[in-house]
Amino acid sequence: MTRLLLVLASGLILAAPADVVVDGVHDDWAGVRPVFEAGRSGSAVIRQVRVSADSANVFFLFEFAKDSYALPGTVTLLADSDGQAATGRTVDGLAGVDVAIDLFGGPLAVTVYDNEAGHPVASGPYDLELTKAPNFAARDVEVGWLRSGAVGPRTDLFGGRTLHAKVVARDPASRIVQEGEFRAPLPVPGPSSRAAQPRDPLARSASTDFRVVQWNVSNRFWRQNPEPYRRILRALQPDIVLFDEVEDKTDEAWIRTFLGSVGPPDAAWQVTLARTGAWERSLVASHFPITTAFDRVSHTAETITRLGPVLEPFLPKTSPPPRKTLEDGVTASAAFITIRSKTLLATALDLACCQLGEVREAEAVAIGERVHAALRSRRVDAVITGGDYNLLHSRRPLDLLAGNFDPSGGDLAVESAVSLNGWSDATYTPRRNAPFPRSKLDYLLYSPSRLRLQHAFVFHSKALSRQWQQHHGIEPADSDVTDHSAIVADFSWKE
Numbered sequence: 001m002t003r004l005l006l007v008l009a010s011g012l013i014l015a016a017p018a019d020v021v022v023d024g025v026h027d028d029w030a031g032v033r034p035v036f037e038a039g040r041s042g043s044a045v046i047r048q049v050r051v052s053a054d055s056a057n058v059f060f061l062f063e064f065a066k067d068s069y070a071l072p073g074t075v076t077l078l079a080d081s082d083g084q085a086a087t088g089r090t091v092d093g094l095a096g097v098d099v100a101i102d103l104f105g106g107p108l109a110v111t112v113y114d115n116e117a118g119h120p121v122a123s124g125p126y127d128l129e130l131t132k133a134p135n136f137a138a139r140d141v142e143v144g145w146l147r148s149g150a151v152g153p154r155t156d157l158f159g160g161r162t163l164h165a166k167v168v169a170r171d172p173a174s175r176i177v178q179e180g181e182f183r184a185p186l187p188v189p190g191p192s193s194r195a196a197q198p199r200d201p202l203a204r205s206a207s208t209d210f211r212v213v214q215w216n217v218s219n220r221f222w223r224q225n226p227e228p229y230r231r232i233l234r235a236l237q238p239d240i241v242l243f244d245e246v247e248d249k250t251d252e253a254w255i256r257t258f259l260g261s262v263g264p265p266d267a268a269w270q271v272t273l274a275r276t277g278a279w280e281r282s283l284v285a286s287h288f289p290i291t292t293a294f295d296r297v298s299h300t301a302e303t304i305t306r307l308g309p310v311l312e313p314f315l316p317k318t319s320p321p322p323r324k325t326l327e328d329g330v331t332a333s334a335a336f337i338t339i340r341s342k343t344l345l346a347t348a349l350d351l352a353c354c355q356l357g358e359v360r361e362a363e364a365v366a367i368g369e370r371v372h373a374a375l376r377s378r379r380v381d382a383v384i385t386g387g388d389y390n391l392l393h394s395r396r397p398l399d400l401l402a403g404n405f406d407p408s409g410g411d412l413a414v415e416s417a418v419s420l421n422g423w424s425d426a427t428y429t430p431r432r433n434a435p436f437p438r439s440k441l442d443y444l445l446y447s448p449s450r451l452r453l454q455h456a457f458v459f460h461s462k463a464l465s466r467q468w469q470q471h472h473g474i475e476p477a478d479s480d481v482t483d484h485s486a487i488v489a490d491f492s493w494k495e
């Protein structure tokens with residue numbers, strides 16, 4: 001009997017899936033069987049759904065027949081999230097639905113059914129910390145959210161031990177074209193087992209040659225309210241910063257003084273600030289010796305003529321005409337930085353947002369040409385390229401800036417930064433009631449032939465334990481100054 005129990009117990013341990021990280025990489029789902037499967041039938045929108053959960057979060061892996069931006073309509077998850085048919089209300093034939101989440105094919109929306117009357121309460125993905133990866137078009141998409149999310153009167157969402165749910169795919173006329181009902185057991189709810197931080201999570205790796213912080217500083221907020229930024233950067237102690245969305249009114253002398261106040265003591269920071277890119281500039285700065293590689297990136301006349309009509313429908317009435325916006329150029333700048341007698345080419349950028357996929361691609365091409373020219377102009381040992389790539393629909397802008405940029409002739413690699421709370425790679429946190437998921441919009445590319453990525457993480461003050469917040473002099477809400485979290489990466493040279 002004892003032996004049988006042992007065998008069963010070890011079988012359970014072997015079958016237990018690894019902690020899921022919402023990062024667009026799926027090896028963490030090995031051993032997790034689908035709760036819903038449609039096979040390969042031609043009409044299926046959703047091929048498979050897998051569910052996993054830990055004490056603090058619930059995770060889904062959706063496998064679609066086409067990519068997530070090419071769905072015929074919408075995909076909604078209806079959930080009896082507390083496992084009680086008596087709470088919530090009946091929606092699309094499922095009893096006890098407490099929450100409906102419009103996940104794909106339209107604006108992200110969360111509707112919670114009031115416990116007493118079954119009245120819907122609209123919410124946003126913010127309240128659940130709803131996180132998606134990848135955010136660009138893909139057939140397999142990971143989604144996760146908190147089990148302790150409080151929305152309206154409901155504080156018990158996903159706090160039960162059973163999830164009874166239904167995925168519903170609709171066509172553009174809102175007719176149901178596919179639905180699948182399933183139950184999944186959930187572990188005992190509670191604080192995240194991954195939140196423990198026995199050692200300083202901000203400490204740099206022992207063999208680090210330089211630490212890079214890439215950060216979208218959210219335009220005028222840096223200049224108007226510099227203290228939270230200062231506290232964060234003093235804690236992170238970067239050697240190189242790649243900032244984007246620096247408001248064009250931000251004075252370069254002010255930037256140097258600000259960075260000098262961050263440290264190291266007596267270090268003189270030098271800055272390469274973009275001269276192009278309308279009011280959102282990017283900058284490269286370091287306390288190591290730097291020289292400017294380029295601070296202007298322009299579109300060709302042909303691109304301006306071609307993209308003017310593409311841009312026009314998306315510009316607010318108060319904006320300058322599209323031609324002027326395109327003539328303002330691309331927000332990117334780059335510098336050669338000397339570290340231990342080796343030369344690093346560091347580029348900071350910010351690509352066009354939202355539906356402007358064609359503009360993003362044109363910007364990536366224009367920046368790539370400048371990086372190639374800089375690589376031809378002198379000997380460079382390694383390249384890093386970081387910023388807000390704003391990838392939606394297509395990851396092509398990222399591929400355009402990774403392909404063939406390693407001085408050895410290969411592609412740049414993407415850093416593997418995950419949040420300090422360990423459950424996603426998101427760098428963007430939507431403002432309350434913005435209809436977007438938390439997701440990864442920021443990337444740091446690097447030369448894998450010459451650089452070893454020792455350690456990387458996404459920094460948000462709320463994911464740092466109170467003990468380490470106090471140790472580093474960080475206030476819990478400091479990261480709320482911008483809706484982007486910083487990527488922190490420790491590199492060493494490969495000799």
Ligand SMILES: [Ca+2]
Binds near residue numbers: 021025
């Ligand atoms: Ca994953």
Ligand SMILES: [Ca+2]
Binds near residue numbers: 085098
């Ligand atoms: Ca219920």
